[in-house]
Amino acid sequence: GESVGLHLPTLSVQEGDNSIINCAYSNSASDYFIWYKQESGKGPQFIIDIRSNMDKRQGQRVTVLLNKTVKHLSLQIAATQPGDSAVYFCAENSGYSTLTFGKGTMLLVSP
Amino acid sequence: DTGVSQDPRHKITKRGQNVTFRCDPISEHNRLYWYRQTLGQGPEFLTYFQNEAQLEKSRLLSDRFSAERPKGSFSTLEIQRTEQGDSAMYLCASSDLSVSYEQYFGPGTRLTVT
Numbered sequence: 001g002e003s004v005g006l007h008l009p010t011l012s013v014q015e016g017d018n019s020i021i022n023c024a025y026s027n028s029a030s031d032y033f034i035w036y037k038q039e040s041g042k043g044p045q046f047i048i049d050i051r052s053n054m055d056k057r058q059g060q061r062v063t064v065l066l067n068k069t070v071k072h073l074s075l076q077i078a079a080t081q082p083g084d085s086a087v088y089f090c091a092e093n094s095g096y097s098t099l100t101f102g103k104g105t106m107l108l109v110s111p
Numbered sequence: 112d113t114g115v116s117q118d119p120r121h122k123i124t125k126r127g128q129n130v131t132f133r134c135d136p137i138s139e140h141n142r143l144y145w146y147r148q149t150l151g152q153g154p155e156f157l158t159y160f161q162n163e164a165q166l167e168k169s170r171l172l173s174d175r176f177s178a179e180r181p182k183g184s185f186s187t188l189e190i191q192r193t194e195q196g197d198s199a200m201y202l203c204a205s206s207d208l209s210v211s212y213e214q215y216f217g218p219g220t221r222l223t224v225t
Contacts, residue, residue, distance in 0.1 A: 008151055032212050043115075043202055043216035044154065089153045097212055098144065098167065101153025 008087060010106045019077040021105045023090035028071060032093035035064060035075045037086045038104075044089060047075070077107075085109045113137055115217035117203050123223045124193055131189045132220045136205030143186050144214060145178055146202040154202050154216075160186060193224045 013019050025033065031052040036044035050057045050064045050073075057064050063076040073090050087104045094100040116135045124130050136143045141162050146154035157176065158168045162183040171177070175193075180186040190197055200221050204214040 034213065036216075041218075043204075043218050046213050046215070049211070049213060091153070093212055094156075097142065097206070097208060098156045098159060099154075099214060100156065104151070104153050 008104050008106045010108060012108045012110065013080050015080060015082060015109055015111050017080050019075075019080045019084070019107060019109075021075045021077075021088050021107065023073040023075075023102045023105075025071050025073060025090065025092045025102065026100070027092060027094055028068070030092035030094060033064070033066060033073055034091045034099065035062075035073075036089045036091060036101075037084075038089065039086045047088075080107070080109050082109045082111055115203055115205055115215050117201075117217040117220050119220060120218060121221045121223075123225065126193060126195060126224055128193055129189065129191045130193055130222065131187050132201055132203075132222075133185060133187050134203030134205075134217060135185045136203070137207075137215055138184075140205035140207045140215070141183070142206040142208060142214075143180055144204040144206070145186070145188050146204065147172070148200040148202055148219070157188075190222075193222075195224045198222055198224045 034049040035047040038044045048059045048062050048064050061078045065074045087106050089101050089104045091099040091101045118133045144159040145157040148154045158178050160180040163180050175191045178188045200219040202219045204216045206214045
């Protein structure tokens with residue numbers, strides 16, 4: 001049957017393309033942001049983080065960009081692979097070192 | 112592997128019953144967090160511990176929810192008098208703030224209330 005609540009924004013790409021996933025955050029006082037990847041039936045898995053005193057941070061095949069002026073985060077995945085297919089969440093440090101998660105974006109990678 | 116573990120992975124219960132979930136964090140992590148995740152949504156923060164002290168519990172969903180971490184190691188989350196609306200994935204995470212803010216998540220406990 002239909003799963004109620006599964007109205008995630010979806011990004012469909014071809015294997016080898018670059019992917020960009022966007023996130024708007026709510027608290028201008030947040031000082032730390034994380035991107036998580038969540039595969040079906042599993043807990044979120046850390047991808048990359050960035051502090052508010054930075055605009056850009058690079059990891060292996062991933063880059064996070066932070067625009068504090070418009071409270072916007074993006075995750076760029078280079079040379080996307082089928083194994084990258086998952087739901088991606090941004091999260092912000094909302095005080096007490098607890099995290100507030102965004103709604104999530106589903107990434108679908110076709111071979 | 113010494114990642115975060117949760118038990119059970121799945122729980123089906125009848126409305127009105129009590130359930131308890133267990134989380135074992137990464138051993139050197141002094142912070143432990145509980146989140147709830149419903150289908151299509153991001154995890155929603157419930158409560159957290161610094162060692163055995165519960166430092167934030169105002170975000171627990173109702174007084175039917177309670178959590179403990181008696182010895183500063185494993186933690187339990189109990190839901191009393193379960194309701195169908197409690198059906199969700201319950202996630203545990205741990206962190207070591209002396210290293211980073213990164214939270215390491217367990218696989219979750221999927222609760223279904225019938």
